[in-house]
Every structure is written in structure tokens, then in C-alpha cells.
Amino acid sequence: MSDQPAQPPRPDFVPKPPLLAAAYIFASAFIALSQSLGQGFLSANTQTLGGELGATQTETMWLMVVFMAPRAVMPLMLIKIRMQFGLRRFAEISIVIYAIVALISLLAGDLRSALATELLSGISAAPLSTLAFLYMLEPLPPEKKLTVGLPMALTFISLGTPLARAINPLIMFDGSWTNVLMLKLGMSMVCLFLVYRLPLVSGPTMKVIKGMDLTSFALIAASFSGFVACFTTGATYWWLQTPWVGQLMAGSLVALVVALVIELQRKEPLIDVRWLLSPAMLHLTAALLIFRFILAEQSAGAPGLFQTLGFSQDQMAPLFWWITLGTFAGGAACALVLRPDRVPMIHIGALLLIAAGAGMDAHSNMTVSPRDMFLSQSLIAFASMMFLPSAMANGLLTALQKGPTYLLSFIIIFLSSQILGGTIGAGLFRTFTAARTTAHTEWIKEQLATGDPLVSARIAQYMSQLSGSLVDTVQLKTQAVVQLSTVVTRQATVAAYNDVYTAICFIALAALAMLLGHLLLNTLRAWMADPAPAAQ
Known part of the structure; x- marks a missing residue:
């Protein structure tokens, strides 16, 4: 990448008045929430959208596909587009497109039109993450951009998903998806006002797109x-x-x-593959991907378990309020303690918290409810916001040490790994859960052989409970067997999720062991290298 043209110099930092600086920080938070709430509402309502769109639950899953795919790939070009056309023009055009798409979304009445509008929503929402970062960093002095600005921007970007599930019962009070679309439209209008009222400082442009x-x-x-x-x-x-x-x-x-x-x-490549394949970057990329896989427990784990067990959105909402609180607290804590020399200790603490939270969830039983996971899920949310900003700050410093032109490659790999890694992690989580549920169901059914006296006693118990509403013996036995089958499915589901939580706990501990081994190796190398200069 040494042949690439040098980055244009940025204007010198000029401190902003406190109220104006607060306005920029508010704009960052609002833009970040506008983008992440859209994803969160779609994820929370995928199973219920079928009725409104005249589609099956399987078909409505494609809404998530067409929304997430652009967000995984758009970072590849957004940074260069911003460099070539200017920061202010990039911000204004991006937010106008986002508002127009929010308005068009109101016209979707069937699955095809919904797929088209969600694809446009994913494309138009992709630049908002970049804008959220830029608005958070704009009023901060250079020494605070990585240690304070970065954690807070990532916090608000991450906050929308649990917050959407927490407020979903309030927004979807009548079951109409139009309520969500109207909220997105209103927020896009506010974003439009903020971007035009609070312009970003734009440096010189340069032709970088080949x-x-x-x-x-x-x-x-x-x-x-x-x-x-x-x-x-x-x-x-x-x-x-x-x-x-x-x-x-x-x-x-x-x-x-x-x-x-x-x-x-x-x-002059779009991304410097050779640098990304260097040991340091492979180590960072692997750490980011492993962490996203682990965090899939929060996006696909608890919601999936409680939906399968029949809990409603209202019953799950308090859990997501706790996750939202844990996410915000983790980001605030990271902003307070983040320094380059503290990154390893922050990662150690985060992995310990994740292992503890997953270990607590792994002991769930058939009576588990959202209330039982308040603490464990809050710990995982707190840990996630301790890990991600520190990992990104560490990667940015590594990229800047190589030169400004390497910054693009790192930002691409970070944003894409987070979105793509989260999607892959959630998919693997659901796959493993489905496989373990099937295995546990078969094992339980083998134990419940037809001639087993315990099975006969349980069926007789159910028949006795149903005897007040049914008279026919055949119907009584049929309904009793159905109830027993429901109990078996519930027990197998909980056991499967326990297996997944246990696996995540062990993965977190294994990652912790590798991190400690890496730190020990670095310490030994430094210790062995120290005496050499002294001997000379």
C-alpha cells in the first residue's frame, strides 16, 4: 500500500463550546440508535410479520437477510466514497437517502415489496454507523477520541438491538408493523435535521476510487x-x-x-490482503470473530429459548431492559478505564464475565423464566462493551503505526467482521441448538418406553387431571400423551440450550487461556531480551 496517494491532511482541532459539543454527542447517539433500533425491531418481529405480509415465518426470515447483507458489504466502499466526495456531502446525501427509504417503507404491503424496501433500508442504514462515529469524535480532543469517543459510539450502536426488544411491546401495542415504520420515519426526520444543523468539518477530497x-x-x-x-x-x-x-x-x-x-x-488495492494476513492482524481478526460467536448467545440464545418456551414479548421485555442497562454500563466503564496498556486486562475481565454469565445460564431447568437470567445476561452485555471498543482501539493504533492508508483496511475488517461474524455466530448457535434439541428429544423418548411404569403413571396422572373436562377414555389417553409429549419437548429444549451455554462458557475459558498464554510468552520474551544490552 506504499504506492497509494497520501491521505489529505485534516484540519487542526478547534474546541467547540460545551453546548455545541453536547449537541454533536447527542446527534451521534440519536443516529446510532436510529440505525440499530431498525435492526432490533426487525429481528424481534420476524416471526410475527408473516400475518401482516401474507407470508410464512420461513419466508419472512429473508427480510433479515436482505437487511443485513448490505450492512456487511457496504463498509468496503463507504470510507473511499467519503474520502472522494467529502465528509459533509457524504453525510448529507446518506441521511437524505435514509429518510426517503423510511418514507417508501410505508408503502410495502406484501412480502415482495417488503423485501425490496428492507434491502433499501439495509443499504441506506449502512452509512449511519460511520456517521455515528464521526459525530461522536467531532467535538472531542485528539487524546479523547480513542479512549472516550470510540467506546461511547460503539455503545450507542450496540444499544439499539436490546432496546428495541425492550420497548417492542409498547410500539407494537396493536400488532401493526406500521407503528415501527412510523417511528423509523420520525427518527429519520430528526436525523436529517441534526445532520444539516450540525455540519461535520470536511477536509480536502481526493480521487481514491478505481x-x-x-x-x-x-x-x-x-x-x-x-x-x-x-x-x-x-x-x-x-x-x-x-x-x-x-x-x-x-x-x-x-x-x-x-x-x-x-x-x-x-x-493500489481496495483492501491490503497481505497486511490483513499478517500474524498480528490474523490474531486480532480471530479474536473479534470468536468474540462475535460468543456474543451470539445474547442475540439468538435467550430470545430463542423463551420464545420456544412460549413467553410473550411483554414477559421478555424486563430482561432486555437489564441487557440494555448492562450494555450502557459496560460502554461507560470502558470509556473510563480504556488505555492501550490496559487492553489485555480489559479482555481478561470481559472473558471472565462472559464465562460466568454463560455458566450461570447453563444450569437452567424447566421452570426457567426471563427473571432468572437478569444477572447473567447483564454480565454478558457489560463484558461485550468492555471488549469491543478496546479491541477496535487496539486495532486502530496498529493500523496507524503502519500509516494512515492502512486505516481503511482495518475499518473494513472490523465492521464487516462484526456484522458478518454476528450473523455466522447466530446461525451456528441456532444450528447447534436444533441438533442438540433433536438429540435430547430422541434420548428422552428412548427412556420413556411404552411399557415403563413411570410413563404409565405419568399418563394416568394427566388423565386424572383431564377427567373433569373429558369423558371418553380414548380421548383422555390421547390428550394425556399429547401433554407428555409437550413436556418432553420443553425438557429437551432447555437441555439443548444448556449444552450451548456450556459450550460458550468453555469457549470463553479457552480464549482466556490462549490470551494468558500469549501474555506469558510476551513477558518471557521481554525478560530474556533484557539482560542482553546490560551484558554489553
Whole structure:
């Protein structure tokens, strides 16, 4: 990347008046919440949208696919677009498109139109993460941008998903998706006002987009979109029973390999593949992906368990208020303690909290309720916001040490790994849960053999409970068997989620062991190198 043109110099920092600085921070928080609430509401209501759109639950899952796919791939071009066309123009055009799409979304009345509008929503929402970062960093002095601005921007970006589930019963009080669309439209109008009223300082522009950038972008976009589709729907269609899932996965891998080969041959690549394949960046990327897989427990774990057990959105809302509180507290704590030399200790603490939270959840039983996971899920949410900002700050420092041109490659890998990694993690979580549920169900049914006196006694107990409403003996026994089957399914589901929570606990502990080993190795190397200069 040494052949690339130098970055244009940024204007010197000029402190803003306190009220104006607070306005920029508020704009950052509001823009971040506007984007993440949209994703959170869609995730929370995917199963209930079918009735309004005249589609099945399986079909409505594709709404999540078309919304998330652009968000995974758009970071590839957004940074260069901002550099070429200017920060202010980038912000204004992005927010206008977002507001227009929010208005168009009100016209969707069936699955096809909803898919089209959600695709546009995903494309138009992708720049909002960048805008949230820029507005948070704008009023802060240089020494506070990484240690305070970065954690707070990431916190508000992450806050929307649990907050959407917490307030979903209030917004969807009559079950109409139009309520959510109206809220998104209103928030987009406020974002539009904030962006035009609070302009960002824009530096010089430069031509950075090349013709081959578009080719590489198209290939990587096709690849990432395929991965999002496979891991979002694979657990539902089931991997081994639907040929197109495997074919799409193979095609996505081929497209990614071709894109990487093209990038390796370019003098001015879209992303510096060689640097990203260096040991330090591979270590950071692996850590980010592992952490996103672990955090899938919060996005696909607790909600999936309680939905399967029949809990309503109202009953689950208090749990997500606690997760929201834990997320905010974690971001605030990270902003207070974050320094480059403290990053390893922050990661150790985060992994310990995740292991503790997952370990607590792994002991759930058939009477588990959202209240039982208030503490454990809050710990995991707190840990997530301790880990992510510190990891991103560490990566940014590594990139800046190599030179400003490496910043683009790191931001791409960070944003894409978070979105794509989260989608893959949630897909693997659902797949493993489904497989373990089937295994536990079969095992329980084997134990409940027809001639087993315990089974007969349990059926007799259910028949006695139902005897007041049913008279026919055959119907009584049939209903009793149905009740027993329901209990078996519930028990198998809880056992499967316990297995997943246990696995996440062990993964967190394994990651902790590797981190401690890495730190110990670095300490030994430093200790062995110290005496050499003294001896001379």
C-alpha cells in the first residue's frame, strides 16, 4: 500500500463550546440508535410479520437477510466514497437517502415489496454507523477520541438491538408493523435535521476510487451476501436437506477467493490482503470473530429459548431492559478505564464475565423464566462493551503505526467482521441448538418406553387431571400423551440450550487461556531480551 496517494491532511482541532459539543454527542447517539433500533425491531418481529405480509415465518426470515447483507458489504466502499466526495456531502446525501427509504417503507404491503424496501433500508442504514462515529469524535480532543469517543459510539450502536426488544411491546401495542415504520420515519426526520444543523468539518477530497475497486467490491458483496443468506436460513431449511444452501456457500467461497486473488495483484488495492494476513492482524481478526460467536448467545440464545418456551414479548421485555442497562454500563466503564496498556486486562475481565454469565445460564431447568437470567445476561452485555471498543482501539493504533492508508483496511475488517461474524455466530448457535434439541428429544423418548411404569403413571396422572373436562377414555389417553409429549419437548429444549451455554462458557475459558498464554510468552520474551544490552 506504499504506492497509494497520501491521505489529505485534516484540519487542526478547534474546541467547540460545551453546548455545541453536547449537541454533536447527542446527534451521534440519536443516529446510532436510529440505525440499530431498525435492526432490533426487525429481528424481534420476524416471526410475527408473516400475518401482516401474507407470508410464512420461513419466508419472512429473508427480510433479515436482505437487511443485513448490505450492512456487511457496504463498509468496503463507504470510507473511499467519503474520502472522494467529502465528509459533509457524504453525510448529507446518506441521511437524505435514509429518510426517503423510511418514507417508501410505508408503502410495502406484501412480502415482495417488503423485501425490496428492507434491502433499501439495509443499504441506506449502512452509512449511519460511520456517521455515528464521526459525530461522536467531532467535538472531542485528539487524546479523547480513542479512549472516550470510540467506546461511547460503539455503545450507542450496540444499544439499539436490546432496546428495541425492550420497548417492542409498547410500539407494537396493536400488532401493526406500521407503528415501527412510523417511528423509523420520525427518527429519520430528526436525523436529517441534526445532520444539516450540525455540519461535520470536511477536509480536502481526493480521487481514491478505481475501476477495479468496483470489481472487487462486487465479488466480495456477492460472497458476503451469500454467507448472510446461508447462516440466517440454514438452520431453518436445514443444511443437509436443502441443496441450494451448500451450493450458495460454495459459490460465496469461490467469489471471495477470486476477489482476494485480484486484490493481491493490484498496486493500489481496495483492501491490503497481505497486511490483513499478517500474524498480528490474523490474531486480532480471530479474536473479534470468536468474540462475535460468543456474543451470539445474547442475540439468538435467550430470545430463542423463551420464545420456544412460549413467553410473550411483554414477559421478555424486563430482561432486555437489564441487557440494555448492562450494555450502557459496560460502554461507560470502558470509556473510563480504556488505555492501550490496559487492553489485555480489559479482555481478561470481559472473558471472565462472559464465562460466568454463560455458566450461570447453563444450569437452567424447566421452570426457567426471563427473571432468572437478569444477572447473567447483564454480565454478558457489560463484558461485550468492555471488549469491543478496546479491541477496535487496539486495532486502530496498529493500523496507524503502519500509516494512515492502512486505516481503511482495518475499518473494513472490523465492521464487516462484526456484522458478518454476528450473523455466522447466530446461525451456528441456532444450528447447534436444533441438533442438540433433536438429540435430547430422541434420548428422552428412548427412556420413556411404552411399557415403563413411570410413563404409565405419568399418563394416568394427566388423565386424572383431564377427567373433569373429558369423558371418553380414548380421548383422555390421547390428550394425556399429547401433554407428555409437550413436556418432553420443553425438557429437551432447555437441555439443548444448556449444552450451548456450556459450550460458550468453555469457549470463553479457552480464549482466556490462549490470551494468558500469549501474555506469558510476551513477558518471557521481554525478560530474556533484557539482560542482553546490560551484558554489553
